[in-house]
Amino acid sequence: MDKLYLVIPAYNEQEMIRSVIEEWYPQVEMTGPESRLVIVDDGSTDNTPLILKEEEEKRPQLIVKRKENSGHGATILLGYRFAIREGADYIFQTDSDGQTDPAEFRAFWEKRAKYDMIVGHRNRRQDGLGRIIVTKVLKLVILLCFHVWVKDANTPFRLMKAQTLREEMKYVPREYFLANVLISVIYAKHQHRVCYIPISFRPRQGGKNFINIRRIVKVGFKAIGEFVKLNRIIRKG
Numbered sequence: 001m002d003k004l005y006l007v008i009p010a011y012n013e014q015e016m017i018r019s020v021i022e023e024w025y026p027q028v029e030m031t032g033p034e035s036r037l038v039i040v041d042d043g044s045t046d047n048t049p050l051i052l053k054e055e056e057e058k059r060p061q062l063i064v065k066r067k068e069n070s071g072h073g074a075t076i077l078l079g080y081r082f083a084i085r086e087g088a089d090y091i092f093q094t095d096s097d098g099q100t101d102p103a104e105f106r107a108f109w110e111k112r113a114k115y116d117m118i119v120g121h122r123n124r125r126q127d128g129l130g131r132i133i134v135t136k137v138l139k140l141v142i143l144l145c146f147h148v149w150v151k152d153a154n155t156p157f158r159l160m161k162a163q164t165l166r167e168e169m170k171y172v173p174r175e176y177f178l179a180n181v182l183i184s185v186i187y188a189k190h191q192h193r194v195c196y197i198p199i200s201f202r203p204r205q206g207g208k209n210f211i212n213i214r215r216i217v218k219v220g221f222k223a224i225g226e227f228v229k230l231n232r233i234i235r236k237g
Contacts, residue, residue: 002112004028004035005088005162007079009072010096014047021055021062023102024094028061031109036086037062039096040079043069074175080165088162093180095156099202107197108159116164116192119184120157120199138181145227146234148188151196153181164192171234182230189234 006028010017021037028037039052041064052064067078076093083091090112094100100120108118142150158180168186176182187194 001032002089004031005083009075011042042075073177073179121196122201123198153184
């Protein structure tokens, strides 16, 4: 039976984290007793650690990892590396803000053997016009910098074959801030089998949104310079 490690990063999600666990834990159970839900706490300063401890004590397939705060990218990369070390066959990643729908996971799981990565294409988004524009701009930046077209580069709803991810992680800097974007690009550049499936994308269900448009623009300018450097490295591989 294939072993799934479902990775969710969390930072100050005391309002949402319990309900997110309640939603996603059954998906982990459905895939088998060796599968695990891995919550990586990115140095939360609210009651998130306490809630995670309570949930971990009563759910045998839940693992909580804790680290100093270093951002979303570094947090999911820690989760990916942990899953690979633990012998996961497949790694799925989503976020802790309640925007993704666990009911849509089963269709991904059923197609897992056919692809190296299955990504949720957010075609029914309810998270605001600003975010939609940022996603479209990111597509163009990726095309200009990497010369590949990625349908939805940063979706927090992706199922990856662990063996393929293990091979490609060498191109991802250890704490890279746009980890999922770079992974999407690497898979496109190296022509891995990637499938995009439409998913819904709900408004944030609670808590605070720590990313705003001004910050996204700032990160975007930083990313362009990094993308150019990384493209040379990926091409050599």
